[in-house]
Amino acid sequence: xxxxxxxxxxxxxxxxxxxxxxxxxxxxxxxxxxxxxxxxxxxxxxxxxxxxxxxxxxxxxxxxxxxxxxxxxxxxxxxxxxxxxxxxxxxxxxxxxxxxxxxxxxxxxxxxxxxxxxxxxxxxxxxxxxxxxxxxxxxxxxxxxxxxxxxxxxxxxxxxxxxxxxxxxxxxxxxxxxxxxxxxxxxxxxxxxxxxxxxxxxxxxxxxxxxxxxxxxxxxxxxxxxxxxxxxxxxxxxxxxxxxxxxxxxxxxxxxxxxxxxxxxxxxxxxxxxxxxxxxxxxxxxxxxxxxxxxxxxxxxx
Amino acid sequence: xxxxxxxxxxxxxxxxxxxxxxxxxxxxxxxxxxxxxxxxxxxxxxxxxxxxxxxxxxxxxxxxxxxxxxxxxxxxxxxxxxxxxxxxxxxxxxxxxxxxxxxxxxxxxxxxxxxxxxxxxxxxxxxxxxxxxxxxxxxxxxxxxxxxxxxxxxxxxxxxxxxxxxxxxxxxxxxxxxxxxxxxxxxxxxxxxxxxxxxxxxxxxxxxxxxxxxxxxxxxxxxxxxxxxxxxxxxxxxxxxxxxxxxxxxxxxxxxxxxxxxxxxxxxxxxxxxxxxxxxxxxxxxxxxxxxxxxxxxxxxx
Numbered sequence: 001x002x003x004x005x006x007x008x009x010x011x012x013x014x015x016x017x018x019x020x021x022x023x024x025x026x027x028x029x030x031x032x033x034x035x036x037x038x039x040x041x042x043x044x045x046x047x048x049x050x051x052x053x054x055x056x057x058x059x060x061x062x063x064x065x066x067x068x069x070x071x072x073x074x075x076x077x078x079x080x081x082x083x084x085x086x087x088x089x090x091x092x093x094x095x096x097x098x099x100x101x102x103x104x105x106x107x108x109x110x111x112x113x114x115x116x117x118x119x120x121x122x123x124x125x126x127x128x129x130x131x132x133x134x135x136x137x138x139x140x141x142x143x144x145x146x147x148x149x150x151x152x153x154x155x156x157x158x159x160x161x162x163x164x165x166x167x168x169x170x171x172x173x174x175x176x177x178x179x180x181x182x183x184x185x186x187x188x189x190x191x192x193x194x195x196x197x198x199x200x201x202x203x204x205x206x207x208x209x210x211x212x213x214x215x216x217x218x219x220x221x222x223x224x225x226x227x228x229x230x231x232x233x234x235x236x237x238x239x240x241x242x243x244x245x246x247x248x249x250x251x252x253x254x255x256x257x258x259x260x261x262x263x264x265x266x267x268x269x270x271x272x273x274x275x276x277x278x279x280x281x282x283x284x285x286x287x288x289x290x291x292x293x294x295x296x297x298x299x300x301x302x
Numbered sequence: 303x304x305x306x307x308x309x310x311x312x313x314x315x316x317x318x319x320x321x322x323x324x325x326x327x328x329x330x331x332x333x334x335x336x337x338x339x340x341x342x343x344x345x346x347x348x349x350x351x352x353x354x355x356x357x358x359x360x361x362x363x364x365x366x367x368x369x370x371x372x373x374x375x376x377x378x379x380x381x382x383x384x385x386x387x388x389x390x391x392x393x394x395x396x397x398x399x400x401x402x403x404x405x406x407x408x409x410x411x412x413x414x415x416x417x418x419x420x421x422x423x424x425x426x427x428x429x430x431x432x433x434x435x436x437x438x439x440x441x442x443x444x445x446x447x448x449x450x451x452x453x454x455x456x457x458x459x460x461x462x463x464x465x466x467x468x469x470x471x472x473x474x475x476x477x478x479x480x481x482x483x484x485x486x487x488x489x490x491x492x493x494x495x496x497x498x499x500x501x502x503x504x505x506x507x508x509x510x511x512x513x514x515x516x517x518x519x520x521x522x523x524x525x526x527x528x529x530x531x532x533x534x535x536x537x538x539x540x541x542x543x544x545x546x547x548x549x550x551x552x553x554x555x556x557x558x559x560x561x562x563x564x565x566x567x568x569x570x571x572x573x574x575x576x577x578x579x580x581x582x583x584x585x586x587x588x589x590x591x592x593x594x595x596x597x598x599x600x601x602x603x604x
Binding site for chain 2: 123124125142143145172178182183185186187189190191192193194195196197198199200201202203204206207209210211213214215216217218219220221222223224225226227228229230232233234236237240243244247248249250251253254255257258261262264266269270272273274275276277279280281283284286287
C-alpha cells in the first residue's frame with residue numbers, strides 16, 4: 001500500500017501507472033505535476049490524478065513514491081527541483097527508456113541523495129500518447145526493468161518493484177549499461193529505422209503514389225514511427241553511443257546485403273532471409289510459451 | 303461466372319483466390335497444380351481445389367482462367383509448359399509481387415500468345431503460408447493491381463478484373479515499371495530491412511538476452527521477416543534494379559541520420575522524426591477515411 005504517489009508527467013506511461021495502482025486500491029492519493037496545463041486538467045477529469053501540485057514543495061510534502069514519467073532530457077531538472085524538498089521516507093523512480101544518462105543526471109542533481117533514486121524502465125507502450133491513452137492494464141504481463149544503484153537500500157528497490165508488480169509487470173534487473181546496450185538494439189535502432197524510412201518516402205516526389213500502395217506490412221513495420229518525436233529524439237541523444245554502435249553494425253549488414261543483391265547471389269540472400277525468419281519464429285514461439293497458461297498439474301503414481 | 307479455373311500454386315495466395323470464388327459460387331471447377339504433392343493433397347482435403355492435374359495438357363484442357371500463384375522465378379517455366387496446350391478462350395494471369403520480370407518471362411515463354419496473359423498482383427498477405435493459411439476473405443477491401451500489356455484484349459483484362467473484384471478486391475492499374483518502382487519502396491525494401499535486422503541481432507553473441515527484451519514494437523517492425531525466404535529472395539532478385547535504387551536512397555538517409563546523431567543535432571533529428579510521424583499519421587487517416595462507411599445522405603432543402 002502506498003500513501004501519496006507523485007507523478008511527474010501524466011501521459012500514457014505515468015497515467016497508466018496511476019490508474020493501475022488506483023484500480024487495485026493500492027494508493028491513498030495521486031498527485032500530478034506537468035508542464036502542460038491541458039494534460040494536467042485532462043488527467044484530473046479522467047480520474048488519473050486526485051490533485052495537481054503547483055510547486056515542487058507542495059508535490060513532495062509527505063510523498064511516499066515519486067515516478068518521473070517525462071521525456072528523459074527533463075530528468076535532471078526535475079530531480080534538481082525536488083531535491084530541496086526530498087524527505088527521508090520518499091523513494092523516487094523513473095520510467096525513462098534510457099538508463100546510463102538518467103543515472104548520470106540523478107547523480108548530478110541529487111548528490112548523496114541519489115541513494116533514494118531507483119532507476120527503472122517499464123517495457124510497454126501504445127501508438128497513442130497523452131492522458132487519454134492511459135489504461136490501467138498497460139503493464140499487465142509486461143517487463144519492468146530496474147537498474148538499481150550501489151547506493152540504493154534494498155527496501156527502496158523492493159518498494160519500487162512492489163509498485164510495478166502491483167501494476168501487473170514482471171520485474172527484471174539489469175545494470176544501466178546492459179540495459180542501454182540491449183534497448184539500443186531491440187528498440188532504439190528500430191525506431192530510428194522506421195522514422196528514417198517514412199521520412200525518406202515522404203520526401204520523394206511521388207510520395208502520394210507510394211503511400212497509396214503501402215499496405216499492412218508497411219503499416220506494421222512503421223508503427224513505431226507513430227511515437228512521439230520529442231521523446232525519441234531525447235532517447236536517441238541519451239543513448240547516443242550504444243545507438244551509434246548498433247546503427248553502424250546495421251549499416252555494415254545492409255552494405256553486405258546490397259553486395260549480395262548487386263551480385264545476384266540468391267543463395268546467400270536466401271540464407272540471410274531464412275536465418276532471420278527462423279530466428280524470429282523461435283523468438284515468437286518462446287514468447288507464446290511464456291505467455292501460455294501453465295499446464296494442468298500432472299498426476300503422478302507416487 | 304467462371305467455368306474451369308486452374309491454380310498453379312495452392313498456397314495462401316492461390317488458395318484464397320480459389321476459396322473466394324467458390325464461396326461466391328462463381329466457379330464450376332477448380333483444378334490445382336503444384337510442385338509439392340503434400341500441399342496439393344492438403345488443398346484437396348480442405349476443399350480449396352476440386353481435383354489436381356498431373357500434366358499441363360490435363361490442366362489446360364477447356365480452362366477458362368489460369369492463376370499462377372507460385373514464386374515469381376517459376377513463372378517462365380510454368381508458362382512454357384502450358385503454351386502447347388493454351389486454348390484460344392483461356393486467359394492467364396498471375397499474382398507475382400514483381401511485374402517487369404514477369405512480363406519479360408511471359409514474352410519469352412509465350413511469344414505472340416502473350417496477348418492472353420494479363421499480369422496482376424493482389425496486395426494482400428498473412429504471416430502464414432501454405433494451403434492451411436488460405437481464407438476466402440483474404441482479398442476483401444484489398445487492392446489488386448493489374449499491369450495490362452498493349453497486346454491484351456480489353457475483354458481479357460476485364461475478365462481478370464472481374465475475378466479479383468469477385469474476391470472483394472479493388473482494382474487498380476499501373477504499368478509494370480511503375481508497379482515495380484512503387485513496391486520496391488513500400489514493400490520490397492521494408493522486407494529486406496526487417497530480415498537484415500533480425501539476422502543482425504541473431505548473429506550477435508548476446509542474441510538471447512536481446513530477444514528476451516524485444517517487445518511489441520520489435521514484433522510489429524519485424525512481422526514481415528516472418529514471410530517465406532524463398533519468395534522474398536525471388537522478389538529481391540526479380541526487382542533488383544528498383545530495389546537497389548531504394549536501398550541506396552535509404553542507406554544515404556541512414557548515413558545522414560548517423561551524422562546528425564554523432565553531432566548530437568537534436569533539432570535536425572527531431573525534424574526527421576516529426577516529419578515521419580506526421581506523414582504516417584496523414585497516411586493512416588487517409589486509409590481510415592477510405593475504409594470508413596460512407597456518410598449518411600444529407601438532407602437538402604432544395
